[in-house]
Amino acid sequence: MERQILAARWVFPVEGPPLERAIVEVEGSRIAAVYQGEHPRAVDLGNTALIPGLVNTHTHLEFSQLESPLGPTKPFAAWIRSIMKSRFTCTVPAGQRIQQGIEESLKAGTTCLGEIATSSESLQLLSADDRKPSAVVFRECLGFTPDRIEKQQQIAADYLQLGTDLELSDAVGLGISPHAPYSVNPDLYLNLVQQARDQGVPAAVHLAETEDELEFLTQKSGPFVDLLAELGLWDPQILRDGMRLYDYLAPLAELTSALAVHGNYFGDAEIEFLKQAPQISVVYCPRTHHYFGHRPHPWLTLISQGINVALGTDSRASNPDLSLWKELQFLREQFPNVSTDLILECGTLAGARALELSDRLGSLTVGKRADLALIRLTDDLVSDTGGAHLLNSRSYVSRVMLNGVWIN
Ligand SMILES: [Zn+2]
Numbered sequence: 001m002e003r004q005i006l007a008a009r010w011v012f013p014v015e016g017p018p019l020e021r022a023i024v025e026v027e028g029s030r031i032a033a034v035y036q037g038e039h040p041r042a043v044d045l046g047n048t049a050l051i052p053g054l055v056n057t058h059t060h061l062e063f064s065q066l067e068s069p070l071g072p073t074k075p076f077a078a079w080i081r082s083i084m085k086s087r088f089t090c091t092v093p094a095g096q097r098i099q100q101g102i103e104e105s106l107k108a109g110t111t112c113l114g115e116i117a118t119s120s121e122s123l124q125l126l127s128a129d130d131r132k133p134s135a136v137v138f139r140e141c142l143g144f145t146p147d148r149i150e151k152q153q154q155i156a157a158d159y160l161q162l163g164t165d166l167e168l169s170d171a172v173g174l175g176i177s178p179h180a181p182y183s184v185n186p187d188l189y190l191n192l193v194q195q196a197r198d199q200g201v202p203a204a205v206h207l208a209e210t211e212d213e214l215e216f217l218t219q220k221s222g223p224f225v226d227l228l229a230e231l232g233l234w235d236p237q238i239l240r241d242g243m244r245l246y247d248y249l250a251p252l253a254e255l256t257s258a259l260a261v262h263g264n265y266f267g268d269a270e271i272e273f274l275k276q277a278p279q280i281s282v283v284y285c286p287r288t289h290h291y292f293g294h295r296p297h298p299w300l301t302l303i304s305q306g307i308n309v310a311l312g313t314d315s316r317a318s319n320p321d322l323s324l325w326k327e328l329q330f331l332r333e334q335f336p337n338v339s340t341d342l343i344l345e346c347g348t349l350a351g352a353r354a355l356e357l358s359d360r361l362g363s364l365t366v367g368k369r370a371d372l373a374l375i376r377l378t379d380d381l382v383s384d385t386g387g388a389h390l391l392n393s394r395s396y397v398s399r400v401m402l403n404g405v406w407i408n
Helices: 076-089 094-107 121-126 146-165 186-199 211-219 223-230 245-252 268-275 286-291 299-304 324-334 340-346 349-354
Strands: 003-011 019-027 030-036 048-052 054-059 110-117 134-141 172-178 203-207 258-262 280-284 309-311 372-376 396-402
Touching: 003 030, 054 094, 054 258, 054 280, 054 309, 054 324, 054 349, 076 211, 076 223, 094 110, 094 121, 094 396, 110 121, 110 349, 121 134, 121 146, 121 172, 134 146, 146 172, 146 186, 172 186, 186 203, 186 245, 203 245, 211 223, 245 258, 245 268, 268 299, 280 299, 280 349, 286 324, 299 309, 299 340, 309 324, 309 340, 309 349, 324 340, 340 349
Parallel strands: 003 048, 054 110, 110 134, 134 172, 172 203, 203 258, 258 280, 280 309
Antiparallel strands: 003 019, 019 030, 048 372, 372 396
16 A cells, blocks of 8 residues: 655644754654655655644534624524524525535535534535545534423434434444533433443533623523513523532533533533533533624633533634634634644544544554545744744634545
């Protein structure tokens, strides 16, 4: 089998420090060697950096046709109204929107997705051939009133069965996503997490996204109550008195892997719990977080406590694009004191860990999938030390390798 021998100015294995003037060897679809130095048959990629393909741990590809994020952003329930309207009035077929999102993701260097889906189309498109990103596709379930419970459980069960019928490759996995505390009946939530546990699949839930959500849980008041009342779904009996985020986090700890998406308002109590629950990863969506004007995200505190923090773009309904690379650049700009290595790890290996794929991808490690992003570095920053300029605002993803094949 012919080896591809690639020489770049920088190589960021992620598992291990950055290597200057280094080589990545690819054999078939796997990484065969990573080392500092030269090779007589190497293809010189010039002033570039090779990094692992990016892992976008949280998307909703069905909104990929949106040209700009939806508003208003406050209260959050008003944005939920906008997204519901967008979903019901959109005339572009779902398959086309999802395909657009897959292509945009790949171009931006994303080779693995945590996708939230409201139909089976994401799963079908992502598993269609090996020119697609790896993915875990979570089926979203929603229903606040008790009469919705049975139907939603059936939807989840049918989806997991479909996964079995499709005979998926090991590049595509299934999951369940009870949407959020304000949209999922507490009993349905527990049942769905139980289903995930019984089937050995991960779950993803939007949690601690807004202050309004905390008010909804603890006081049964605020904009989410107004929204549910407007939809004819509000019944104060549905929520027990004194519910906390803990009631949603604790069941997730029973799974082999779970994503607490956003966690914008996780406080000391939740952090204490998460420290004891390594199966749960927190997914921080930096530009979406910024778009809604939330208070500073606790991601660095979470990481300092040993909690796995992955990154996501969320959808184009709250972000101008689906580029995880731009999320990394945004973090670089917002957090000048945080190391490039840490930011890059959040966007690669931490995402792979969150999706239970870190034995196969997420770093440039011998034996893992040869999923790479080639970053064009800026030519005027030649005095780079330790690759500190990797995430410079002018560097960009110029090529992407998927499973050992350059796809652009
Ligand atoms: Zn989301």
